[in-house]
Amino acid sequence: xxxxxxxxxDKESHFPIQNIPFGIFRNKFNPxxxxxxxxxxxxxxxxxxxxxxxxxxxxxxxxxxxSEPSLNKFMSLGRKACGDVRNEIQSLFGTERSEIxxxxxxxxxxxxxxxxxxxxxxxxxxxxxxxYSSKQHATNVGIMFRGKENALMPNWVHLPVAxxxxxxxxxxxxxxxxxxxxxxKSDDKENPEFGPSKLLDIELEMGMFVGKGNELxxxxxxxxxxxxxxxxxxxxxxxxRDIQKWEYVPLGPFLGKNFATSISPWIVTLDALEPFxxxxxxxxxxxxxxxxxxxxxxxxxxLEVKIRTxxxxxxxxxxxxxFKNLYWDICQQIAHHTVNGCNLRxxxxxxxxxxxxxxxxxxxxLLELTWRGTEPLKLPNGEVRKFLQxxxxxxxxxxxxxxxxxxxxxxxxxxxxxxx
Amino acid sequence: xxxxxxxxxDKESHFPIQNIPFGIFRNKFNPxxxxxxxxxxxxxxxxxxxxxxxxxxxxxxxxxxxSEPSLNKFMSLGRKACGDVRNEIQSLFGTERSEIxxxxxxxxxxxxxxxxxxxxxxxxxxxxxxxYSSKQHATNVGIMFRGKENALMPNWVHLPVAxxxxxxxxxxxxxxxxxxxxxxKSDDKENPEFGPSKLLDIELEMGMFVGKGNELxxxxxxxxxxxxxxxxxxxxxxxxRDIQKWEYVPLGPFLGKNFATSISPWIVTLDALEPFxxxxxxxxxxxxxxxxxxxxxxxxxxLEVKIRTxxxxxxxxxxxxxFKNLYWDICQQIAHHTVNGCNLRxxxxxxxxxxxxxxxxxxxxLLELTWRGTEPLKLPNGEVRKFLQxxxxxxxxxxxxxxxxxxxxxxxxxxxxxxx
Numbered sequence: 001x002x003x004x005x006x007x008x009x010d011k012e013s014h015f016p017i018q019n020i021p022f023g024i025f026r027n028k029f030n031p032x033x034x035x036x037x038x039x040x041x042x043x044x045x046x047x048x049x050x051x052x053x054x055x056x057x058x059x060x061x062x063x064x065x066x067s068e069p070s071l072n073k074f075m076s077l078g079r080k081a082c083g084d085v086r087n088e089i090q091s092l093f094g095t096e097r098s099e100i101x102x103x104x105x106x107x108x109x110x111x112x113x114x115x116x117x118x119x120x121x122x123x124x125x126x127x128x129x130x131x132y133s134s135k136q137h138a139t140n141v142g143i144m145f146r147g148k149e150n151a152l153m154p155n156w157v158h159l160p161v162a163x164x165x166x167x168x169x170x171x172x173x174x175x176x177x178x179x180x181x182x183x184x185k186s187d188d189k190e191n192p193e194f195g196p197s198k199l200l201d202i203e204l205e206m207g208m209f210v211g212k213g214n215e216l217x218x219x220x221x222x223x224x225x226x227x228x229x230x231x232x233x234x235x236x237x238x239x240x241r242d243i244q245k246w247e248y249v250p251l252g253p254f255l256g257k258n259f260a261t262s263i264s265p266w267i268v269t270l271d272a273l274e275p276f277x278x279x280x281x282x283x284x285x286x287x288x289x290x291x292x293x294x295x296x297x298x299x300x301x302x303l304e305v306k307i308r309t310x311x312x313x314x315x316x317x318x319x320x321x322x323f324k325n326l327y328w329d330i331c332q333q334i335a336h337h338t339v340n341g342c343n344l345r346x347x348x349x350x351x352x353x354x355x356x357x358x359x360x361x362x363x364x365x366l367l368e369l370t371w372r373g374t375e376p377l378k379l380p381n382g383e384v385r386k387f388l389q390x391x392x393x394x395x396x397x398x399x400x401x402x403x404x405x406x407x408x409x410x411x412x413x414x415x416x417x418x419x420x
Numbered sequence: 421x422x423x424x425x426x427x428x429x430d431k432e433s434h435f436p437i438q439n440i441p442f443g444i445f446r447n448k449f450n451p452x453x454x455x456x457x458x459x460x461x462x463x464x465x466x467x468x469x470x471x472x473x474x475x476x477x478x479x480x481x482x483x484x485x486x487s488e489p490s491l492n493k494f495m496s497l498g499r500k501a502c503g504d505v506r507n508e509i510q511s512l513f514g515t516e517r518s519e520i521x522x523x524x525x526x527x528x529x530x531x532x533x534x535x536x537x538x539x540x541x542x543x544x545x546x547x548x549x550x551x552y553s554s555k556q557h558a559t560n561v562g563i564m565f566r567g568k569e570n571a572l573m574p575n576w577v578h579l580p581v582a583x584x585x586x587x588x589x590x591x592x593x594x595x596x597x598x599x600x601x602x603x604x605k606s607d608d609k610e611n612p613e614f615g616p617s618k619l620l621d622i623e624l625e626m627g628m629f630v631g632k633g634n635e636l637x638x639x640x641x642x643x644x645x646x647x648x649x650x651x652x653x654x655x656x657x658x659x660x661r662d663i664q665k666w667e668y669v670p671l672g673p674f675l676g677k678n679f680a681t682s683i684s685p686w687i688v689t690l691d692a693l694e695p696f697x698x699x700x701x702x703x704x705x706x707x708x709x710x711x712x713x714x715x716x717x718x719x720x721x722x723l724e725v726k727i728r729t730x731x732x733x734x735x736x737x738x739x740x741x742x743f744k745n746l747y748w749d750i751c752q753q754i755a756h757h758t759v760n761g762c763n764l765r766x767x768x769x770x771x772x773x774x775x776x777x778x779x780x781x782x783x784x785x786l787l788e789l790t791w792r793g794t795e796p797l798k799l800p801n802g803e804v805r806k807f808l809q810x811x812x813x814x815x816x817x818x819x820x821x822x823x824x825x826x827x828x829x830x831x832x833x834x835x836x837x838x839x840x
Contacts, residue, residue, distance in 0.1 A: 126587065126588055127547075127586055127587055127588050132671060153669050153670060154605075155603075155605075155612070155666055155667060155669065158603060158605075158611070158612050159603050159612075159667065161667065161670075161671055161674075162671070162674050163583070163584070163671035163672050163674055164583070164584035164585060164586055164674065164678070165584060166547055166584055166762060167546065167547055168546055168547050168636075168762070168763045168764070168765050168768070169636055169761075169762055169763055171636070178637040178761055180760035180761050181639075181759060181760060181761075182759060182760045183575075183578060183579050183708065185574075185575075185578075191578070191705070192575070192578050192579075192708065193708075194708045194709065194710060216588075216589055216591070216679075216680070217598040217679075217840060218840070219601075240760070243760065246575055247575060247579065247581065248670070248671075248672075249573050249575065250573060250581075250668070250672070251552060251581055251582070251583035251668075251672040251673065252583050252668075252670070252671040252672020252673070253671065253672070254581075254582050254583055254584065255756070255757075255759070255760040255762065258584070258760070258762045259636075259637075259760040259761045259762055260636070260761075285611070288603065288612065288613075288614045289614065290614060336675070337675075339601060339602055339675070340600035340601060340602045340617075340660070340663065340675040340678070340679040341598055341600050341601075341679045341680075341840075342586060342588070342589055342675065342678045342679055343588045343589055344588065345588050348588070420637060420638070420761075
């Protein structure tokens with residue numbers, strides 16, 4: 001039977017009752033950040049519902065877990081408990097149950113229109129890891145930097161390559177991005193120069209948040225991996241290509257990346273994504289035993305990147321991709337990350353790397369879309385872009401198409417401000 | 421006049437009253453982790469002294485800051501306030517003041533022998549950054565991996581190269597290190613294999629902890645940098661060379677490093693290190709303007725690495741180096757790290773990278789000491805080492821030589837356990 005809520009939800013909404021994402025919000029009535037979910041255009045105060053006793057059978061041992069300023073404590077309970085809470089929310093806001101449906105006073109206390117609240121960082125992030133799991137992206141970048149013959153490094157098809165990013169500069173959607181300054185070196189100059197990045201770029205990614213962690217020295221197997229994932233968000237991993245190019249040998253990206261990484265405010269659970277699982281591409285060569293995952297742990301999530309320039313009121317789509325374009329799935333990523341005993345902690349963010357597909361329109365960065373600036377994008381209003389200019393606003397959105405409904409992620413957006 | 425404490429301190433001790441490092445401890449009388457300092461063989465409970473009102477003039481706005489389970493809140497107060505507290509401790513435990521000297525009951529409550537307490541992680545670490553600031557180390561590694569002609573990458577002399585490490589696996593001295601498993605590939609085989617690392621190594625490093633942080637988008641200049649450093653510790657950045665070699669192209673080290681990084685428990689403040697400042701090597705080419713530091717921000721800290729094998733009761737010194745062997749100083753590291761707007765937060769750990777000197781005996785890793793295993797170390801008991809074997813215990817120690825006293829860091833140690 002199709003799930004329905006007593007809250008009216010447009011069929012284009014990212015947040016029908018089938019979704020029930022988690023976030024942190026505050027509002028003018030209560031400035032303290034606390035947990036919420038979204039249904040259609042409305043945000044539901046879970047802290048209030050918990051205090052009123054709605055989750056007491058599930059959250060027996062917990063007290064005011066939704067009144068915390070981050071979701072970490074809730075996420076640490078593990079997938080079963082979080083799933084039970086999500087089921088209870090779906091039931092409470094369905095058409096059958098009356099406790100909230102028929103209580104207008106309670107509704108006025110716990111349901112707010114999205115325009116009347118402010119979303120906050122949902123998670124206190126410990127470590128942020130960035131994978132490099134789209135074969136097309138790794139190939140594109142490889143061709144540009146090393147030529148077609150050596151495009152993919154030999155290790156790439158054997159393991160999900162990754163590096164550690166910076167967690168301090170992970171920011172919430174809507175945060176302006178100040179154009180970074182740094183050292184760059186032109187090929188035709190002998191010495192490096194200092195100044196604002198001229199090759200500021202986006203990276204279309206998705207990220208998963210770790211729910212239950214693992215102890216140092218105790219790897220998580222591919223089969224156990226889903227138990228450690230709380231849910232997913234959209235990620236824009238802003239990149240300064242000129243800074244990156246000069247600094248990254250031999251230890252990898254640093255200042256070219258760590259000035260900002262934006263995430264969307266709503267975490268969509270793996271349970272909500274379950275109906276949208278899709279098969280992974282056949283991996284040749286076959287991965288080593290510890291990377292052989294049972295089942296397919298990728299999802300059919302449509303992704304779209306839009307730009308709005310300072311001169312334009314309209315946004316223009318510049319890329320359309322899909323999460324299923326990844327070669328390495330989320331279970332393989334977790335199994336690899338922990339196989340040496342590395343510990344993941346509740347709240348750690350593991351991003352996918354840029355998600356590019358086969359077609360040029362599906363490339364997830366301006367570096368690829370404009371082929372290093374050699375094929376500038378022509379926007380419908382006549383403007384041209386190689387890389388980002390000050391005033392450009394980038395919005396990434398993503399959703400799964402269900403039968404008459406969507407399960408979506410909302411959006412992650414950020415606008416480029418001139419350097420200080 | 422020479423500072424002295426009413427607590428008797430051996431002249432070889434790392435912790436005379438001139439030092440006053442900060443740490444976190446607990447004991448059988450009170451299992452809650454709380455702040456302490458060290459004087460000679462004794463540990464002083466700062467939480468108790470604070471509750472008794474000893475720091476109330478300095479820590480006016482704070483309450484029970486030393487009863488926190490980490491030093492973060494204290495460190496966030498900035499160098500002036502932390503320095504004032506340190507001065508007050510020196511004064512309280514000097515020979516002139518009577519409040520503690522003449523109060524045996526209070527002494528029994530707040531002073532414990534080091535054998536009767538347990539040290540804990542001193543800091544909640546946000547991000548962990550690892551620099552690569554020893555020219556000799558970078559050159560050695562470069563020669564081994566790329567040949568003499570291309571040993572140093574062109575960027576190395578222009579900027580302090582660094583990458584992000586993993587903060588979740590930073591562990592306290594004394595924590596056993598489980599030999600990591602992972603993918604490695606022999607040059608003579610077509611495909612990678614999975615198994616325990618065969619080339620497990622140490623890295624002799626030091627790390628600084630950030631005190632006051634900076635806001636995202638607001639760089640810290642070289643001149644402001646010292647205000648953001650709380651103090652320093654010894655670091656052993658364990659490395660699995662075979663895992664690292666196969667995985668690190670093109671995004672840098674990941675699983676080869678993130679299984680464990682050990683730190684010493686005592687944080688020695690920059691104020692305590694001030695008398696041991698030493699001049700930096702002349703930097704040619706001259707660095708860009710934002711990296712020109714006023715004064716010399718390196719310290720004359722003797723460093724020593726010892727090994728004790730499963731077969732031996734004795735430890736053997738395998739390397740002697742010095743912190744002053746670094747090319748890039750701590751202010752240049754911070755200025756570079758933040759020049760793109762990257763924010764440092766209180767408790768972030770910035771490590772130096774392996775500290776190697778010019779002579780072979782001063783190389784800070786087995787990779788260099790045994791020249792990739794081609795020149796095995798002969799230990800005095802007849803054993804031979806290329807890389808670490810199960811049961812090997814590594815101890816790093818470091819100290820500054822003052823006039824009749826030392827300012828030291830204690831030690832960071834760890835023993836290799838077989839893979840699980």
